[in-house]
Amino acid sequence: MPGVDHRVASILGLDPSVRTTMLYVKGCSSASTMLRVAKDMAENNRRARVLLVCAELTLIMFRAPHEDHVETTIMQALIGDGAGAMIVGAEPEDSEERPLFEMVAASQRTIPETTHGAVGQFMEDGFLFCPSFEIPALILENIEQCLLDALRPLGFNGGWNELFWAVHPGGRAILDNMEEALQLEPEKMAASRYVLSEYGNMSGPTVIFVLDEIRRRHDEHQGLGVMMAFGPGVVVEMMVLHACNTSRNPA
Template sequence: MCLELCTLHLQINGSEDTILANSLFADGAGAVLVSARPPQPGNTAYRVCDFDSALIPSGLDAMAWSIGDLGFDISLSSYVPKIIGAGIFDVLQPLLTRNDLSIADVQRWAVHPGGKSIVDKVATSLELSAEQVSTSRNVLRNFGNMSCATILFVLKEMLEQANAEDREKVCAIAFGPGLTVETALLQIDRIADGSPCCFCDNRWQRTSESCWFSA
């Protein structure tokens, strides 16, 4: 369960950081059901394959929350997109390398749309097509940046798309203060028969030890 009520922290003080935050952040909530039981035939879910956490030290002071006299004060540097763009390739390498993948092997990218410039920089740095980040842009356009709940909106919309194919690989990327980067490697499981599990050494085959979730 992710619930963000960003409007609780609305402040009117004329600072650039506050104006940016007020125009960008929004309220939102999302939830996922996580289970070791595979989806029922006819259903679609994500299988969790791997995940990783990383820190971009150059962004230590670029994004932060602090407690002020009137509530939470946000510090949001205009350099955040540039910092993410410069560091995202290296951040992803451990996750991809562990799973014998390259960026080109991942069909779908669920990028946390912290802002238009963030999506732009990630797409440019990873050489992603406009189509590969279109879901992130669509969520930002329709709902804004709902902080931690936003990535669930992206994943839900992506899973519901008619062209989502069985066993497509998805990389989810989210950002936070620090500057932290959380990544997850997922696989779309579109179950069409009654025997969704098999025992196999190939990490990209379904196994009885898999973990699925649906947003």
């Protein structure tokens, strides 16, 4: 303390009256959680702009395999450090601002009895994160119901291939099971698979990289889509997005 929020405000020369909020220990769902909170902030302060900054130093999880948790070896193959930022606001100025995505609705669902699914603990030799081998199966079994619960209030009842998908690529098995559960066409996960192959699992910021890749592939992603990430709990963070004329935006 003080937190990195004060450091960022100082580096950017923001007014001392700027209001900051820090979120910690959200794991891979942190950027999605931050977007949900930023949406609420922006809609309750219509002229404000919210700077969202998400950074993860996953190097602290790089370690020799724990004798009681051999599953930690998975993380050694997947992890990477990363940081991303976005600006969120309501009522954009047409003459100056060109939004990339509209956040239509946000929701959070906790899969029951899954507190063992993603467990982390600070220890003398660093941060021990133990992802359960059950996570891909839990997603396979529960993800469609989570989506229906979130999208039915919007009048959407299926047709998953009609949407574009910005899914946190926690690992290949998670993306494979998403495709299987929702019967998605292979290209629907292309952006997530690309980010995983190029940068690895950067925890929270990864989904920001996926959104940026979708922006680059604007011809493939139009209309409504779903952003999704999975965090400790196991919690499923979901955001219904609308791509706002992405072809007009610079690459």
